[in-house]
Amino acid sequence: MTVHPSQFPGAVRRQLVAALRAGNVPPKFLYDSVRQTQKWLEVHQAHSPSRINADVTRIYDAAFEDALGQALGQAGA
Secondary structure, X not given: OXXXXXXXXXXXXXXXXXXHHHOOOOHHHOOOXXXXXXXXXXXXXXXXXXXXXXXXXXXXXXXXXXHHHHHHHHHOO
């Protein structure tokens, strides 16, 4: 297995420090552990419009149904 030098611990730490100084956190740092992943999923469930707004949920459901219908139509062609 080869690990790219940009992912060596020192480089990763420098990336995180630079990102924090710039006021943003790259997504790769949000999911470094199972616990962090679970916490971010909780935030998503609590605040994502697709989870808390019925109109958005209907839009996603309609889009899924349309895509499924198109896929099934193409499969039968």
